[in-house]
Each structure stands twice: as structure tokens, then as C-alpha cells.
Amino acid sequence: MSDLKADLTLDNSGLSCPMPIIKTKKAMDGMKVGEILKMVATDPGSVSDIQAWVKKTGQELLGQETEGEKFVFYIRKAK
Amino acid sequence: MPEESAKRLAIISTHGTLDMAYPPFILSTAAVAMDMEAAIFFTFFGLEILKKGRIDKLKVSPVANPAMPMKIPNIIAMLPGMTPLATIMMNSWMRKAKVPKLSELLETAQDMGVRLIGCQMTMDVMGVKKEDLIDGIEIGGAATFLEFASQNAITLSF
Structure with missing residues (x-):
């Protein structure tokens, strides 16, 4: 997964619900279609929330991984 | 987004x-x-949240609140000072979990375009004037909320 090249990295470590998805949304709004966002969070709820967020917004979750206590998401701006 | 998916969240x-x-x-x-x-309709005691300078001073009561982690009988919870104590404790749990303060969430909501609607009837009942409320909110009645909620919305009440 870490071979994916992110165009932008967003660190939401230490933030709790709903901030990780709000900051992800704001970051995605400033990106171009096709670009990849690497989002890092420590909120365990973000694993479920990011999946729900991409489902509702039509963005694409390329993959996710865990690095110690951090959750890392790769999201491609699909629209 | 699937077509049948709700497009609005309407909260009372x-x-x-x-x-x-x-x-x-x-x-x-x-x-x-x-x-x-999204829209939030602040009515009855909910209007308190929109009063200038009030949002970070809201309290939680330990009376008739058996889910509070601080286990105290109602007869003690009703004593003076217990509500401020419960409030201090809850605020400290929220801070520890890094949950934003209510004023920060309010600012985020306003930045993101959440419609905040103060109830006119409540203002009349409680003697609240528009200048008592924070800037950038709407004032309206039941119809204002229902018109928003009537179009493909999830509705919730707190």
C-alpha cells in the first residue's frame, strides 16, 4: 500500500470524531480529480467512518493500513 | 452517491x-x-445554545442521569454544587478525548454552511431578542424547519 504515491498528506492524529472526515472533505475539495490523498488518523472510529464517507461521497478508498497506533488511508479523488 | 440516498439532515x-x-x-x-x-432548529431550551457567550458554559445535570460515570444517588446529586461538579468532570473527559469545544464545533458548522435556525416562538416566550443571539443565524418557525426537512431528509431530535 505504501508504494502508492500520495499527492497530499493530511495528518489527523489526535483528532476525534467528526474532525477527521471534516478535514478529509476540506482537503479533497482542494484537490484535482485523480489525485491521491494520504490521510493519517489515530481515531479508531475513522476506519468505519472513512468507508462510510467514500460510499456516500463517491470518492475511492484505494486502501488502508495500520502503522502502530495510526490508521493510514489512501483516497483517490474520483469526482 | 445513489439517487435514493438522503440529501439533507434536519435536526431539532x-x-x-x-x-x-x-x-x-x-x-x-x-x-x-x-x-x-444540514440544518439545526433550536427550540425551547435548545435556544440557550445560540445565546451569545453561552455555548461553552452549558451544564450537565447528574440528577436523574443514571448513565453518568460518576455514580451518586439523586438525593446527593440535587445538592448545590453538584451540577457544576458534573459539568467540570464531563468537560475534562471531553478535553482528554480531544473532542473539540462546542464553540469550535459551532464555528465549524457556520463555516461549512450548516443552517442554524432560532425558533421565533421560543424567543417570544422566553423574552429573547435577536441581539441576544449569536451572529449569522436565521430566525424562523416550524414551517421554516419543515420546508427544509420535507425534501429527502433524515430528521433527528435531541
Whole structure:
């Protein structure tokens, strides 16, 4: 997964619900279609929330991984 | 987004307490982040949340609140000082979990375009003037809320 090249990295470590998805949304709004966002969070709820967020917004979750206590998401701006 | 998916979140806030003020702001900001529109209608005691300088001073009562982690009998919880104590404790749990302050969530909600509607009838009943309320909100009645909620909305009450 870490071979994916992110165009932008967003660190939401230490933030709790709903901030990780709000900051992800704001970051995605400033990106171009096709670009990849690497989002890092420590909120365990973000694993479920990011999946729900991409489902509702039509963005694409390329993959996710865990690095110690951090959750890392790769999201491609699909629209 | 599938066509049948709700496009709006319409929330009624009727309790001006610390615990009941959080969910409307968390859910409405999350809704906008999910490409939905959101509105909160503040009515009855919920209007307290929109009063200038009040949002970070809301309290939580330990009376008749058996889910509070601080286990105290109602007869003690009703004593003077117990509500401020419960409030201090809850605020410290929230800070420890790095949950934003209500004023920060309010600012985020306003930045994101969540419609905040103060209830005109409540203002009349409680003698609240428009200048007593924070800037950038709407004043309206039941129809204002229902018109928004009638179009493909999820509706919730807190």
C-alpha cells in the first residue's frame, strides 16, 4: 500500500470524531480529480467512518493500513 | 452517491445542556462533509445554545442521569454544587478525548454552511431578542424547519 504515491498528506492524529472526515472533505475539495490523498488518523472510529464517507461521497478508498497506533488511508479523488 | 440516498439532515435541538448540545453539531458537520445539507432548529431550551457567550458554559445535570460515570444517588446529586461538579468532570473527559469545544464545533458548522435556525416562538416566550443571539443565524418557525426537512431528509431530535 505504501508504494502508492500520495499527492497530499493530511495528518489527523489526535483528532476525534467528526474532525477527521471534516478535514478529509476540506482537503479533497482542494484537490484535482485523480489525485491521491494520504490521510493519517489515530481515531479508531475513522476506519468505519472513512468507508462510510467514500460510499456516500463517491470518492475511492484505494486502501488502508495500520502503522502502530495510526490508521493510514489512501483516497483517490474520483469526482 | 445513489439517487435514493438522503440529501439533507434536519435536526431539532430542544435541550440546552452540555450533553445534548454536542450531537447536533457533530452530526450536522459530518453531514456536510458527506455532501449533504444540514440544518439545526433550536427550540425551547435548545435556544440557550445560540445565546451569545453561552455555548461553552452549558451544564450537565447528574440528577436523574443514571448513565453518568460518576455514580451518586439523586438525593446527593440535587445538592448545590453538584451540577457544576458534573459539568467540570464531563468537560475534562471531553478535553482528554480531544473532542473539540462546542464553540469550535459551532464555528465549524457556520463555516461549512450548516443552517442554524432560532425558533421565533421560543424567543417570544422566553423574552429573547435577536441581539441576544449569536451572529449569522436565521430566525424562523416550524414551517421554516419543515420546508427544509420535507425534501429527502433524515430528521433527528435531541
